[in-house]
Amino acid sequence: MVKSTYVHIPFCKSKCHYCSFVSFCSVEKKQESLKSLHNEISYYYENEPQNTLYLGGGTPSLLTVSEVEEIVSRFSFCKNPEITMELNPEDVDYDYLKGLFDIGVNRLSFGCQTFDDEILKTINRRHDSARVIKVVEQAKSAGFENLSLDFIYGLPNQTIESFASDLERAVGLGVPHISLYGLKLEEGSYFYKNPPQNLPDDDTQADMYLKAAEVLQNLGFEQYEVSNFSKKGMHSRHNLNYWNNEEYYGFGAAAHGYKNGERYENSTNLDDYIKNPCEKKSSHVLTPQEKLEEEIFLGFRRMSGIDVSQVNKKFGIDFEADYKKVLETYLGLKLLAKTTDGYKLTLQGVLVSNVVLADFL
Numbered sequence: 001m002v003k004s005t006y007v008h009i010p011f012c013k014s015k016c017h018y019c020s021f022v023s024f025c026s027v028e029k030k031q032e033s034l035k036s037l038h039n040e041i042s043y044y045y046e047n048e049p050q051n052t053l054y055l056g057g058g059t060p061s062l063l064t065v066s067e068v069e070e071i072v073s074r075f076s077f078c079k080n081p082e083i084t085m086e087l088n089p090e091d092v093d094y095d096y097l098k099g100l101f102d103i104g105v106n107r108l109s110f111g112c113q114t115f116d117d118e119i120l121k122t123i124n125r126r127h128d129s130a131r132v133i134k135v136v137e138q139a140k141s142a143g144f145e146n147l148s149l150d151f152i153y154g155l156p157n158q159t160i161e162s163f164a165s166d167l168e169r170a171v172g173l174g175v176p177h178i179s180l181y182g183l184k185l186e187e188g189s190y191f192y193k194n195p196p197q198n199l200p201d202d203d204t205q206a207d208m209y210l211k212a213a214e215v216l217q218n219l220g221f222e223q224y225e226v227s228n229f230s231k232k233g234m235h236s237r238h239n240l241n242y243w244n245n246e247e248y249y250g251f252g253a254a255a256h257g258y259k260n261g262e263r264y265e266n267s268t269n270l271d272d273y274i275k276n277p278c279e280k281k282s283s284h285v286l287t288p289q290e291k292l293e294e295e296i297f298l299g300f301r302r303m304s305g306i307d308v309s310q311v312n313k314k315f316g317i318d319f320e321a322d323y324k325k326v327l328e329t330y331l332g333l334k335l336l337a338k339t340t341d342g343y344k345l346t347l348q349g350v351l352v353s354n355v356v357l358a359d360f361l
Contacts, residue, residue, distance in 0.1 A: 002259055003051040003078070004241040007037070007071060008252030009060040010270065013091075017124045017196075018152065020186035022254035022268045023058040029270060033253065034067060036277035040251050040266075041074050043278045049078040052238035054085075061087040065099035072104055082107055082146075082237040089135045090127040097135070097142040107146040107236075108139055109179070115166045119155050122196060136173045146234060147175045153212065154183035154205040156196040163208050164215050171219045176231040178221065180212055206351045213347055226301045226350050245291075245298045261286050292317070293361045300357060305337075305344025326359045 011030055012023045053075055055068065063071075072083060084107040085100060097108075114120060115129040132149070139147055149170050153163050170178055182205055185192045200208065213223055221229040225243055228236065241248055250257030253273035255266045264283035267273045286294070292315050299306040308319045319342075320327065327343065330336040335349035335356055349356055 001048050002046075002247045002249055003048060004054075004238055004246065004248040005045075005050055005052070005075060006054045006056060006238075006248060006250050006255060006257070007060075008250070008255040008266075009055060009057040009063060010253045011057070011062050012059045013062070013088075014124060014126060015190065017122070017190040017194075018183055018186075019190075020188035020192070021058070024270055027062055029274065030062070032274045033270065034063075034070075036274045037071070037252050038074065040277040041071075044251070045074065045249060047076055049076050050081055051078050052082045052084070052241060053077075054238040056086045059088050059091065060085050061091040061096070065096060065103065068100060068105065069103040084109060084236070084238055086111065087135075088127065089131045092135055092138075094138040094142060097139050097144070101143040106144070107148070108144055109148040109150065109177075110135060112149040112170070113152045114155060114158065114163075115169050116155075116158070116162060119157060122156050123152075124190070133173065136175060140174070146177070148177035148179060148236070149173075149175050150179045150181065152181050152183050153208040154200050157198045158200060158208075160204065160208050160211050164211050167212055167215050168219070171216070171221070176234040177236065178216060178229045180209070180227050180229070182209065209351065210347060223303050225303060226345075226353070240302075243298050243301050245295050261291070288315070291315070296360050297357055300345050300353065300360075303344060304341075305339055306342040308342035311342075323360060329359070330356055 010023050010033070011027050012025055015023065015025055053072065055071065060068070068085065083105050085105050086109045088111055100108075110132065111125075112132045113123065113125060115132065117128045120128060136147060136149075151163075151166055151170070167178065183199070185195060216229045217223065221231060223229050224235050225239065228239065230236070247258045247260070249259065250264070250266065253266055253270050254268045257264050262283055262285045264280045267276070267279070267281045292311075295311060295314070296306065299311070306319070311317070311319050327336065330349065331338065335346055335352060336343050337346050345353055345356065
């Protein structure tokens with residue numbers, strides 16, 4: 001039974017220079033898109049009680065509170081669900097945040113990226129650091145306790161010291177969850193065609209990641225996934241659903257989903273989605289081997305790693321025998337570590353995880 005849902009809101013006021021996600025810098029077709037979204041939900045959703053609902057984008061905060069409420073109301077929920085919404089700091093005020101809280105949204109994720117105002121201008125963000133501080137305070141006043149800030153490391157002119165300072169500042173705001181992403185010049189982004197000057201090199205970016213882990217752990221945060229840190233009990237339940245390789249609905253243009261062993265993708269063309277919201281752009285039923293490989297890949301994203309007995313039971317294999325050579329190699333290089341239940345990537349292993357995981361796959 002599917003217990004998690006992702007809803008993609010594909011609109012933005014402007015495109016950040018690092019962004020390659022599917023989004024459209026116009027809300028002209030917002031109403032048509034929302035109508036198609038509701039048609040898609042009606043067609044596919046089977047009324048299972050949801051543990052988590054996540055509104056991502058794009059910029060979901062371009063929706064009105066009533067539009068968000070209409071989406072939330074389409075779903076039934078388990079007891080104490082996690083209902084998350086991504087927001088841009090410049091789009092919201094106290095009344096908007098209080099409206100979200102009153103309709104049942106109980107977790108907010110703000111795109112902060114950095115507290116350096118000059119870097120924010122360089123990457124084409126529309127907020128400044130003061131705005132982030134203000135909206136966090138407003139969100140708390142509105143009743144929110146479960147707040148997350150996103151940061152990017154490896155930005156133009158960013159240093160290890162300035163990045164560490166950003167994280168210390170975030171923790172000082174009382175935010176219990178922080179997500180970190182290394183800058184990559186992805187095809188489809190402005191930076192891909194127009195690379196910025198003064199980018200930290202790969203070694204410096206790796207050192208930023210290691211420094212972040214050190215700073216956040218010293219400040220009482222647990223690293224529970226490759227990119228995610230939280231205070232105790234404040235993990236993102238929705239994202240853990242992905243990393244635990246559980247199924248989920250994906251609704252909206254460009255959304256991805258996973259149900260009945262089938263991974264699917266909606267159209268990335270907004271007009272096509274509006275016209276045929278129930279028609280998938282692509283779908284693929286996973287083979288048993290592909291399911292195993294995804295279990296390994298996603299499992300190693302969790303800092304707790306792979307539970308050998310669970311994998312053996314789920315797939316009818318002997319994990320340690322089947323991957324004996326790979327395990328010995330990377331344990332010897334200290335890129336993997338043995339745990340009580342199985343194996344996990346070390347922090348150094350995370351930095352070269354693509355190489356390590358390629359040998360498992």
